[in-house]
Amino acid sequence: QKEVEQNSGPLSVPEGAIASLNCTYSDRGSQSFFWYRQYSGKSPELIMSIYSNGDKEDGRFTAQLNKASQYVSLLIRDSQPSDSATYLCAVFFMDMGRRALTFGSGTRLQVQP
Amino acid sequence: ETGVTQTPRHLVMGMTNKKSLKCEQHLGHNAMYWYKQSAKKPLELMFVYNFKEQTENNSVPSRFSPECPNSSHLFLHLHTLQPEDSALYLCASSQDGAGAVNEQFFGPGTRLTVL
Numbered sequence: 508q509k510e511v512e513q514n515s516g517p518l519s520v521p522e523g524a525i526a527s528l529n530c531t532y533s534d535r536g537s538q539s540f541f542w543y544r545q546y547s548g549k550s551p552e553l554i555m556s557i558y559s560n561g562d563k564e565d566g567r568f569t570a571q572l573n574k575a576s577q578y579v580s581l582l583i584r585d586s587q588p589s590d591s592a593t594y595l596c597a598v599f600f601m602d603m604g605r606r607a608l609t610f611g612s613g614t615r616l617q618v619q620p
Numbered sequence: 621e622t623g624v625t626q627t628p629r630h631l632v633m634g635m636t637n638k639k640s641l642k643c644e645q646h647l648g649h650n651a652m653y654w655y656k657q658s659a660k661k662p663l664e665l666m667f668v669y670n671f672k673e674q675t676e677n678n679s680v681p682s683r684f685s686p687e688c689p690n691s692s693h694l695f696l697h698l699h700t701l702q703p704e705d706s707a708l709y710l711c712a713s714s715q716d717g718a719g720a721v722n723e724q725f726f727g728p729g730t731r732l733t734v735l
Contacts, residue, residue, distance in 0.1 A: 511662075539722055550710055550726040551663070595663070599722050606717065607676060608724055610663040 509534050509600040513611035521619050526583040528614050530596030533577070539599035540572055540579045545613065546592045555581060586618045622646060624727035626711050632733045633701065641696040641730050643711030651717030652694040653724065654686060655710040663710070669694060670717035701734045708732075 510533040520526045528542075539558055543551035557563045557570040557579065569582040579598075583590055593613040600609055624645045633639050645652060654666040668676035669688040683705075685697040694711055708731055712724040 541723065543726075550708075550729045553723055553725060556723055597724075606722075607665050607668070607678075608722060609665075612660075612662045 509598070509607075509609050511596055511598050511609050511611035513594075513596050513614045515612060516615040517617045518614055519617045519619060520586050522586060522588060524586050524618075526586045526590065526616055526618070528581040528583075528594050528596075528616065530579045530581075530598075530611055531577055532579070532596075532598045532609075534598070534600050535574070535577060537574075537577075537598045537600055540570070541597040541599075541608070542568075542570060542579075542581045543595040543597060543610075544590075544592045545595055551595055583616075586616075588618045588620050591616055591618045624711060624713055624725055626727035626730055628730060629728060630731045630733075632735065633698070634735050635701060635703070637701075638697070638699040640698065641709055641711075641732075643694040643696075643727055645692055645694075645711075645713035645725075645727075647713055647725060649713040649715050649725075650691050651714045651722075652688060652691070653712040653714075653717075654694065654696050655712065655726075657708040657710060657729075659707075666696075668717050675717055698732075701732075703734050706732055706734045 512531045542555040545551045555570040563570045567584045571580045595613045596611040651670045656664045667686045687695040708729045710729045711727040714724045
């Protein structure tokens with residue numbers, strides 16, 4: 508059973524601070540990693556993808572991947588109240604011919620004005 | 621039309637009804653997916669179609685029946701559902717379903733309530 512683990516939160520940060528969201532996964536062979544943002548009552552929205560070790564930056568978002576530790580994180584700089592949402596980590600597994608994106612249960616982020 | 625669309629957005633049905641959910645993607649993708657999202661549970665993959673062929677059926681009960689007539693359209697036919705099937709049903713698409721570069725884009729979802 509391939510697993511993706513996230514702390515459910517809520518993670519509360521003040522406006523302007525850095526929010527750090529973490530995710531661990533069970534399969535060393537995983538190659539693709541994604542972060543989705545989901546506002547309450549809405550569908551997931553892709554915000555970052557990362558495929559190799561290291562950091563990937565896009566605006567206020569930075570994804571960090573460490574395959575040796577099976578760990579992927581998302582940093583949100585200068586957090587805004589509009590960033591308050593649930594952040595889903597997703598990992599693409601290939602296992603015995605089956606290919607599937609497996610999601611964590613999400614971390615709820617609250618940015619306090 | 622942009623992205624991935626789903627209809628209806630909300631559906632209430634009795635356990636003896638038959639209904640269908642529709643998904644359409646306007647991204648030129650070749651893979652489409654059905655997911656179920658229940659309260660306080662991770663997204664659950666139900667079905668995967670790659671180039672119109674079903675490549676995944678994640679042990680979904682037969683009361684859910686998918687149909688993919690072409691790479692742009694995906695249906696989920698529902699019959700004799702149970703109250704525990706009430707959930708948000710999400711459709712997604714990606715360039716293809718086989719590669720590791722597999723960015724999936726979601727539609728707005730159908731909120732299903734089974735009475």
